Amino acid sequence: MSSDHVSLWDRCLTIIKDNVPEAIYTNWFAPIVPYSFENNVLIIQVPTHFFYEYLELNFRKILQLALFRVFGKGIQLKYKIMMVSDPKTEVDIETVTKPVSVEVKKTAPAVQIPDPFKRHVYEELDSQLNPNYNFDNYCQSPSNQLARTAGMTIADKPGKNAFNPFFLFGESGVGKTHLVQAIGVRIKEQNPQARVLYISSHLFQVQYTNAVRSNTVNDFINFYQSIDVLLIDDIQELASKIQTQNTFFHIFNHLHQNNKQLVLTSDRPPVSLEGMVPRLLTRFKWGLTAKVERPDYELRKNILLNKVHHDGLAISDEVIEYISRNITDNVRDLEGVIVSLMAHSTIFNRDITIELAERVLSTCVRIEKKQITIDSIKQTVCEFYDMDPKLLQAKTRKREIVQARQISMYLAKKYTDSSLSFIGSAIGKKDHATVLHACKTITDQIETDKTLRANVAEIEQLLRK
Numbered sequence: 001m002s003s004d005h006v007s008l009w010d011r012c013l014t015i016i017k018d019n020v021p022e023a024i025y026t027n028w029f030a031p032i033v034p035y036s037f038e039n040n041v042l043i044i045q046v047p048t049h050f051f052y053e054y055l056e057l058n059f060r061k062i063l064q065l066a067l068f069r070v071f072g073k074g075i076q077l078k079y080k081i082m083m084v085s086d087p088k089t090e091v092d093i094e095t096v097t098k099p100v101s102v103e104v105k106k107t108a109p110a111v112q113i114p115d116p117f118k119r120h121v122y123e124e125l126d127s128q129l130n131p132n133y134n135f136d137n138y139c140q141s142p143s144n145q146l147a148r149t150a151g152m153t154i155a156d157k158p159g160k161n162a163f164n165p166f167f168l169f170g171e172s173g174v175g176k177t178h179l180v181q182a183i184g185v186r187i188k189e190q191n192p193q194a195r196v197l198y199i200s201s202h203l204f205q206v207q208y209t210n211a212v213r214s215n216t217v218n219d220f221i222n223f224y225q226s227i228d229v230l231l232i233d234d235i236q237e238l239a240s241k242i243q244t245q246n247t248f249f250h251i252f253n254h255l256h257q258n259n260k261q262l263v264l265t266s267d268r269p270p271v272s273l274e275g276m277v278p279r280l281l282t283r284f285k286w287g288l289t290a291k292v293e294r295p296d297y298e299l300r301k302n303i304l305l306n307k308v309h310h311d312g313l314a315i316s317d318e319v320i321e322y323i324s325r326n327i328t329d330n331v332r333d334l335e336g337v338i339v340s341l342m343a344h345s346t347i348f349n350r351d352i353t354i355e356l357a358e359r360v361l362s363t364c365v366r367i368e369k370k371q372i373t374i375d376s377i378k379q380t381v382c383e384f385y386d387m388d389p390k391l392l393q394a395k396t397r398k399r400e401i402v403q404a405r406q407i408s409m410y411l412a413k414k415y416t417d418s419s420l421s422f423i424g425s426a427i428g429k430k431d432h433a434t435v436l437h438a439c440k441t442i443t444d445q446i447e448t449d450k451t452l453r454a455n456v457a458e459i460e461q462l463l464r465k
């Protein structure tokens with residue numbers, strides 16, 4: 001049968017062709033090469049990592065259906081990825097790393113909620129970690145430096161550090177889950193026996209409700225008290241769930257007293273968590289609370305460059321720069337735009353140009369409302385004073401440069417929700433006291449200095465344009 005896998009794959013293609021539009025078939029299925037078939041595992045070769053992800057995301061169902069019909073029960077699908085960004089150095093991913101393996105399950109539900117609680121305590125625990133979220137691909141910048149460094153310290157000494165619990169907060173899509181997962185992944189790498197569990201608060205809540213219904217709350221608590229490292233995401237979702245919070249309180253206390261590590265994420269700081277029982281809130285503040293800020297320009301660009309390199313995509317620096325400048329809020333949007341760009345380019349067979357990027361961005365993200373960021377402030381202030389932005393970072397007390405730096409700090413405080421220390425580190429590598437002083441100086445001078453007042457007003461207008 002294995003020698004015949006090409007004709008079997010052709011039969012799959014016939015089924016697929018009947019079920020998808022022609023353009024989709026031509027772009028996404030025709031380029032696939034049936035590579036091998038052995039022990040009921042079919043390996044297909046695709047051009048890029050992006051291609052694989054796109055197939056999995058959009059056409060998994062039809063692929064499953066066709067494979068099941070032609071190859072029968074138990075068929076497994078694996079991908080072999082050929083990088084084509086640089087044809088001179090074609091890379092066969094399978095030879096350098098494990099091939100991406102996708103098991104096709106006949107009756108797998110679309111979303112299966114994992115329930116580790118159901119497992120016996122002594123069984124090996126499924127940590128629910130995604131190895132793709134690791135420290136190696138978590139780019140660093142001042143916006144996440146504290147959180148990232150603390151995360152690495154925790155991963156090296158879970159439970160035996162001053163950061164217990166580690167409370168990580170920040171807006172949606174800024175990289176909290178990635179970081180929390182990276183902590184778990186590194187702990188498991190260093191100690192495969194460690195009982196690490198990543199869980200969303202929503203799932204924790206569902207499991208608790210089930211335990212109440214089935215009268216097994218004690219088992220539920222025992223299970224969680226057996227964990228060495230508990231990574232719990234989106235804790236704000238437990239707001240107003242008082243019974244669940246009380247149960248979590250007992251788990252938290254037990255783990256903390258036994259030097260087990262707790263890491264929590266939230267979309268807001270503990271002080272803004274409404275609907276939480278006070279004794280839990282107090283405990284959230286026992287260790288380290290760190291904010292992951294919105295990604296700055298350098299971080300956005302680095303993340304994109306990494307992704308493009310990793311997926312073997314052909315996207316010019318100019319387009320990367322354009323996207324990094326225009327998508328400022330969160331990393332998820334950045335990644336979404338890359339996927340949309342690749343899809344547009346593949347389906348319509350067009351190069352990825354600035355014009356295409358502009359079109360895709362206008363449909364994917366809101367760019368009409370200009371986001372004011374520390375980067376755009378620095379740039380606008382320097383353009384206004386006709387000054388090289390690098391001078392803002394220079395160690396100099398020249399009056400014009402000091403004033404441009406102070407105005408930048410004042411505007412950053414006014415228009416962004418960054419902390420004083422973050423503003424200081426991004427503008428001139430100063431501390432929070434210098435930023436505070438700058439804000440006070442400019443506020444006072446605006447009161448009395450007509451020219452400065454007019455200049456700042458003009459810069460503010462330029463910023464909003």
Ligand SMILES: Nc1ncnc2c1ncn2[C@@H]1O[C@H](COP(=O)(O)OP(=O)(O)OP(=O)(O)O)[C@@H](O)[C@H]1O
Nearest residue numbers: 137138139171172173174175176177178303331332
């Ligand atoms: N510093 C970074 N380096 C590389 N990738 C990042 C970084 N920050 C975020 N990402 C990527 O951005 C995407 C969104 O990040 P993540 O899911 O961790 O955000 P989040 O803050 O947990 O969002 P939410 O609160 O909505 O769950 C992920 O694909 C993640 O890998």
